[in-house]
Amino acid sequence: MERLFSHLSEANRIMRYLQEVAVVAMRGGRGPAMWASLLSVAAFAFFFVPPYLTFAVADMGSLVTVSIMLCAALVISTLTIRLCQQAAAARQRERRTVALFAMSRALASMRSVDDLLQAVVRHISAVFESRVALFLPQASGRLSPWQKGPEKERSDAVERAMFVPGAREEGIAQWVYDHHHMAGLGTTTLASAEALYLPLVAARGTVGVLGVLPAQPRGVLPPEQDALLETFASQTALALERALLAEEAQQAQLQVETERLRNALLSSVSHDLRTPLTAITGATSTLLEEEKRLDAPTRHELLQTAHAEADRLNRLVSNLLAMTRLESGAIQVHKEWQPLEEVVGAALTRLDAPLRDRPLTTHLPADLPLVPLDSVLIEQVLINVLDNAIKYTPPGSPLALSAWTTDGAVTVEVADQGPGLSPGDEQRVFEKFYRAQRPGASSGAGLGLTICRGIIEAHGGHIWAKNRSGGGTALRFTLPLTGTPPAVGTELETAHVPSPVTNER
Numbered sequence: 001m002e003r004l005f006s007h008l009s010e011a012n013r014i015m016r017y018l019q020e021v022a023v024v025a026m027r028g029g030r031g032p033a034m035w036a037s038l039l040s041v042a043a044f045a046f047f048f049v050p051p052y053l054t055f056a057v058a059d060m061g062s063l064v065t066v067s068i069m070l071c072a073a074l075v076i077s078t079l080t081i082r083l084c085q086q087a088a089a090a091r092q093r094e095r096r097t098v099a100l101f102a103m104s105r106a107l108a109s110m111r112s113v114d115d116l117l118q119a120v121v122r123h124i125s126a127v128f129e130s131r132v133a134l135f136l137p138q139a140s141g142r143l144s145p146w147q148k149g150p151e152k153e154r155s156d157a158v159e160r161a162m163f164v165p166g167a168r169e170e171g172i173a174q175w176v177y178d179h180h181h182m183a184g185l186g187t188t189t190l191a192s193a194e195a196l197y198l199p200l201v202a203a204r205g206t207v208g209v210l211g212v213l214p215a216q217p218r219g220v221l222p223p224e225q226d227a228l229l230e231t232f233a234s235q236t237a238l239a240l241e242r243a244l245l246a247e248e249a250q251q252a253q254l255q256v257e258t259e260r261l262r263n264a265l266l267s268s269v270s271h272d273l274r275t276p277l278t279a280i281t282g283a284t285s286t287l288l289e290e291e292k293r294l295d296a297p298t299r300h301e302l303l304q305t306a307h308a309e310a311d312r313l314n315r316l317v318s319n320l321l322a323m324t325r326l327e328s329g330a331i332q333v334h335k336e337w338q339p340l341e342e343v344v345g346a347a348l349t350r351l352d353a354p355l356r357d358r359p360l361t362t363h364l365p366a367d368l369p370l371v372p373l374d375s376v377l378i379e380q381v382l383i384n385v386l387d388n389a390i391k392y393t394p395p396g397s398p399l400a401l402s403a404w405t406t407d408g409a410v411t412v413e414v415a416d417q418g419p420g421l422s423p424g425d426e427q428r429v430f431e432k433f434y435r436a437q438r439p440g441a442s443s444g445a446g447l448g449l450t451i452c453r454g455i456i457e458a459h460g461g462h463i464w465a466k467n468r469s470g471g472g473t474a475l476r477f478t479l480p481l482t483g484t485p486p487a488v489g490t491e492l493e494t495a496h497v498p499s500p501v502t503n504e505r
Contacts, residue, residue: 014069017044021073025080033077041070096228099127103232107239116243117146118158120236124212125161127232128225133165133195133211135173143174143209163213165195173197173209180206182230186220196221198230200237207240276309276316283309308353315387318380333458335372337485340364340403340410343375347382354390359398368403370485371410377455378479384448385414385475393418393472409461409478417472426465452477 017040025033103123110116121132135143172190176183176197184193195213199206210233283306341364393416400415430453456463456477463477
């Protein structure tokens with residue numbers, strides 16, 4: 001013993017015991033730290049305070065030393081425990097902050113309600129080691145579990161992180177929604193529930209209910225996690241309200257746009273229908289009232305006027321109906337392999353009267369292949385394009401229609417020698433209700449080229465307009481050559497295969 005005493009001073013012995021007390025306090029907590037303090041003082045008194053190997057203290061100085069050592073051990077253990085608790089609390093706050101930041105960042109990037117709720121399920125399930133259920137209100141005011149939505153909108157990981165509530169659990173969730181108060185497992189309200197239910201309260205009221213089912217049966221979340229869960233619920237409510245407001249704003253914008261288009265359509269129709277109707281009414285009224293006074297040429301001229309205006313009115317109504325079908329997605333393309341020459345011939349036949357005083361050159365090569373197209377729709381495209389060229393070019397100016405094959409598609413061009421397009425009109429001419437301002441040009445609804453674009457894109461092609469280098473405008477569209485054409489000797493053995501067309505009218 002004396003040899004041991006010679007190597008360690010009394011102060012070193014005391015510090016060694018206090019070190020062990022600090023270690024026990026760090027690892028064992030308050031109870032073990034108190035016992036370690038008492039045992040270290042007792043061991044010091046037994047081994048190092050004379051008389052040795054007894055708990056008796058011979059002098060007052062040794063008693064003071066032992067007392068001070070006991071106080072120091074208790075203070076050190078208490079401070080060490082408090083420091084460890086503060087460190088644990090700091091780590092817990094850091095984890096909560098990281099979890100909240102991760103969830104907030106995920107929710108901030110979500111635009112749809114379904115994506116947002118999937119992110120909520122993933123984060124809450126991972127942080128609280130629980131399964132989650134979400135309830136959203138319906139128009140009737142009743143809640144409906146979100147998991148009853150389309151299965152394809154959720155990933156497998158989200159499905160595994162959710163639980164399916166029974167009828168009783170849905171009733172508890174409805175109570176939470178109606179009373180805006182937390183209830184269920186771990187609370188004093190409806191404590192027999194299997195899960196804990198929290199209202200998702202936002203600025204405009206309760207927007208849903210969050211259900212959390214711990215992984216352990218009847219397991220209750222620790223008190224420090226209750227506050228974190230309420231924070232998660234608050235973040236979810238705010239994000240859900242934002243997504244719902246965004247959807248409402250989108251619907252409102254859609255209604256505004258629909259109203260604007262309807263007003264523009266009504267304005268255009270009221271003006272463009274009135275002109276041909278007025279002309280038809282005037283011509284027929286004159287024929288009825290002045291039939292006996294009119295000579296034959298005058299009556300024939302009035303009948304021609306009525307017929308031309310009726311044909312114009314028919315094209316306008318056809319365009320309006322076609323635009324309505326395009327907007328509603330009702331137009332269906334029925335493609336068949338056909339010679340383009342037949343479709344061009346049908347369109348020129350329908351425009352025989354407007355083209356009567358127009359030099360028209362057509363060039364369709366002999367090697368032009370069969371094209372998969374809907375003949376009725378492509379005929380409408382050609383009629384609209386040629387009618388547009390007639391409207392916006394000087395009377396009597398020539399037109400040219402040609403076609404050729406390029407890179408797996410047939411390109412069709414209608415060219416004129418008019419004033420051309422103004423800068424920026426190359427794309428605007430395909431917008432609804434847009435009409436280029438040309439002196440002497442007849443009025444229209446501004447839907448013809450819009451319908452052409454819709455039909456060509458439905459065929460998988462592309463349509464565009466450009467100014468010609470020599471003056472005038474060239475409008476082109478492509479028709480893709482997709483699929484395998486039928487053999488001429490089988491399916492088309494009775495069809496007429498036209499010869500190359502290079503004609504001038």
